[in-house]
Amino acid sequence: MATIRDVSKIAGVSVATVSRTISKPDKVSAKTRKIVEAAIIETDYKPDILARNFRTRKSSTIVVLVPDIANPFFSRVIRGIEQTAQGLGYAVLLGDTQGDRNREITYANMVKTSQADGIIQLDSHIPFENENGPYVPIVNICDCVRGTDIPTIEIDNALAAEKMTEYLISLGHKSIAIITGPVDATITQDRLRGYKKALKKAKIDFVPENISVGDYSLLSGTTSSHDLMQNTHPPSAIFCMNDEMAIGAITQLKKMGLRIPEDISVAGFDDISFAEYYDPPLTTVSQPAEEFGSKAMQTLYNIINKNDLIQKHTFLDFEIIIRKSTGPFKYET
């Protein structure tokens, strides 16, 4: 069986360099890493990482808790995490939680049992039974818990919803419905607050029946928009808390014989890749998905390695993207 000395000989570097390449790949040059990796493969040397992990109690693995891996916004976030993790020498364990707290806790416990070094949580839950439990490196992104010490990375969701609502008001719309995400999510509450603030500033009464609760799926956009059109005063614009629900809503409204945006405006949230390719192309709020991922991984790395660079609450930029699914309100003639 090959030893670290065999690798060192073939690679033409010191044993210490081989060891460092294995344990801290981010601390050696890409060139050295390549040479050493080639030598490891050539000699079929097994660095016995489990033995090393056992000694150091570090797994060089992080866990990502994703509410729904089939959501195209989250897959871009995961890609950002993955790419940064690879550069830092970390592997990414994926937990598709479906928002289930037991699943979150099961995955989070992998850190307590030293199978992983830290957690990136994409949902607004703390994945521990006891919030005051033992300290676990964690970063909460996208949809963030309030009032804890856990570092968060998010956009200003209230402001984004306020800006989109203001834009719809500027087009002459007064009856603006909103299709939300799950009611207990922080982003749902933040965005609802922004929506209400914009209405209030424009002296438009808030109408409770203009709110329909969705679950971020295409189907819930369909059913919610159908319900909203049965209101005593149907809306002339619908703002959806993600692009899938906006696409579901447009599909349903077209089926009902309505033209978008001539008869009704629809706006989304996230700017997934399909938004631009939809018919009509979707007006939406663009979020920096990959940046969410890379910033989260960098922050978690700093926490795990006890660096002093940790920013508690980071806000990333958003952008209102105006395309063709929204247009001026037209009085009925």
Added chain:
Amino acid sequence: MATIRDVSKIAGVSVATVSRTISKPDKVSAKTRKIVEAAIIETDYKPDILARNFRTRKSSTIVVLVPDIANPFFSRVIRGIEQTAQGLGYAVLLGDTQGDRNREITYANMVKTSQADGIIQLDSHIPFENENGPYVPIVNICDCVRGTDIPTIEIDNALAAEKMTEYLISLGHKSIAIITGPVDATITQDRLRGYKKALKKAKIDFVPENISVGDYSLLSGTTSSHDLMQNTHPPSAIFCMNDEMAIGAITQLKKMGLRIPEDISVAGFDDISFAEYYDPPLTTVSQPAEEFGSKAMQTLYNIINKNDLIQKHTFLDFEIIIRKSTGPFKYET
């Protein structure tokens, strides 16, 4: 520090049951598992899984190599893997390879170093430098390498493409273009073979300029369809090797003033969730994404645990889904 005895006392079960719950969660009832997990959390007992992994040389982790995690078809496959893995007591490590062979090898080496027990590869590459290298548990799904002993799970891609092409021919189309995936992929070659076979059976000449190579992105559907319409004899139907390229193509063709399907038919492949919600709803080949994932995980589990149930080559069912993006060929008047 809590011991396994503390957990056993609080849970009211034997030490052996606690141990079995930790090491083989699939071998105890859901009820027992819940009670033991609650006791582990209450006592803050650390089962020291790294120490156990070190002794047994099992990590209870598998690696999934995904060419593109942002592809909605793959995220459904990953969900299938994840759900079955959880039931079997395995964690899923995710490698977003972007088709890069060095990245594939880096991830695959995690098995050689005992950080993972096996690999599920979604792309038609063998992720080792040396194909005759040491035995590593691996299952190859969706896009499969030919002529190896590696267990594969796929649909009959040649037959699926043949059936879709036959359907387009049955609508009266004779000039049928095809937008492919990367040329070196097995599924591209299989599907091209099926397409050519259907043309030959209908005595329609194969025209090389009717082939355009894409990369599965929305954008490549746009550029490929634009190019195809510059042909001396532009196609009256375009068959795309995934739904994203079909959506990109429809967007582009509409921009050029063409009506779908009155002026030109477009078909896709995969039946991603957006296909049904597109305008017009997409005719496509439905693939059982979640089943790919669950079958792959079950097969890998059998390989890792040396069960005798391993089927070398599995074919799953596909279905031609006819929606509104395809219609009869109309002679110009």
